[in-house]
Amino acid sequence: EIVLTQSPDTLSLSPGERATLSCRASQSVSGNYLAWYQQKVGQAPRLLIYGASSRATGIPDRFSGSGSGTDFTLTVSRLEPEDFAVYYCQQYGGSPPYSFGQGTKLEIK
Amino acid sequence: EVQLVESGGGLVQPGRSLRLSCEASGFTFDDYAMHWVRQAPGKGLEWVSGISWSSGDIIYAASVKGRFTISRDNAKKFLFLQMNGLRVEDTAVYYCARRQSGYNFDYWGQGTLVTVSS
Numbered sequence: 001e002i003v004l005t006q007s008p009d010t011l012s013l014s015p016g017e018r019a020t021l022s023c024r025a026s027q028s029v030s031g032n033y034l035a036w037y038q039q040k041v042g043q044a045p046r047l048l049i050y051g052a053s054s055r056a057t058g059i060p061d062r063f064s065g066s067g068s069g070t071d072f073t074l075t076v077s078r079l080e081p082e083d084f085a086v087y088y089c090q091q092y093g094g095s096p097p098y099s100f101g102q103g104t105k106l107e108i109k
Numbered sequence: 110e111v112q113l114v115e116s117g118g119g120l121v122q123p124g125r126s127l128r129l130s131c132e133a134s135g136f137t138f139d140d141y142a143m144h145w146v147r148q149a150p151g152k153g154l155e156w157v158s159g160i161s162w163s164s165g166d167i168i169y170a171a172s173v174k175g176r177f178t179i180s181r182d183n184a185k186k187f188l189f190l191q192m193n194g195l196r197v198e199d200t201a202v203y204y205c206a207r208r209q210s211g212y213n214f215d216y217w218g219q220g221t222l223v224t225v226s227s
Contacts, residue, residue, distance in 0.1 A: 031212075033211060033212045033213070035211075035213035035214075037154075037214075039154075043219075044204055044217035044218065044219055044220055045146075045154065045204075045214075045217055046217075047213060047214060047215045047216075050209070050211045050213040050215075051211050054211075056215060057215075088153065088154055090154075090156075090213060090214075092211075092212030092213070093212075096156065096168075096170050096171065097156075097159075097168060097212075098144070098156040098159070098212070099156060100153060100154040100155065100156065101153070102153050103153045103154075
């Protein structure tokens, strides 16, 4: 089983600042099948990044993903007020084939 | 516009059954694998089950295997989740999600709440 551990659990920043969120896998993620989602309160998750570094349709270029193997990062270059939400990473591979990290809450400082 | 609309949630007693539905529109339904993901109140996301476009490939999380059954009707563009032997710990919002080729979920429904309680 591949376990994804996100850090930090909570990140307090101000609009305009840069956010760096981490996702570490217990085993190498095959094919770099690593995705990032944003979830706001009362809403469904929204796909931001897939394949570790490709932006999904309609996602602003201030969101970027990087990493490979077991260490992945989501960066928001300059926070907008609407970016404060919970972020999840998700991997494919192993058993169970799909799993999510526990989430990082990005809150306004 | 891609739309996924879940229905069928509600309050049910432990041990009872419930069937969730997800109606798809705005895309060629039988081109895609479809999945269910759930979220317990105040908790994170948990993958539940997935089904290939042809129903030939079906997978479950260990926590629901043997109790839940996923199925689809490509002609009517529906995804289903039959949940039997429900437990208190199955209480969650259940989302249906479209899986794209890179093994991630590019569209999600708004979710349907299942509450298991006596």
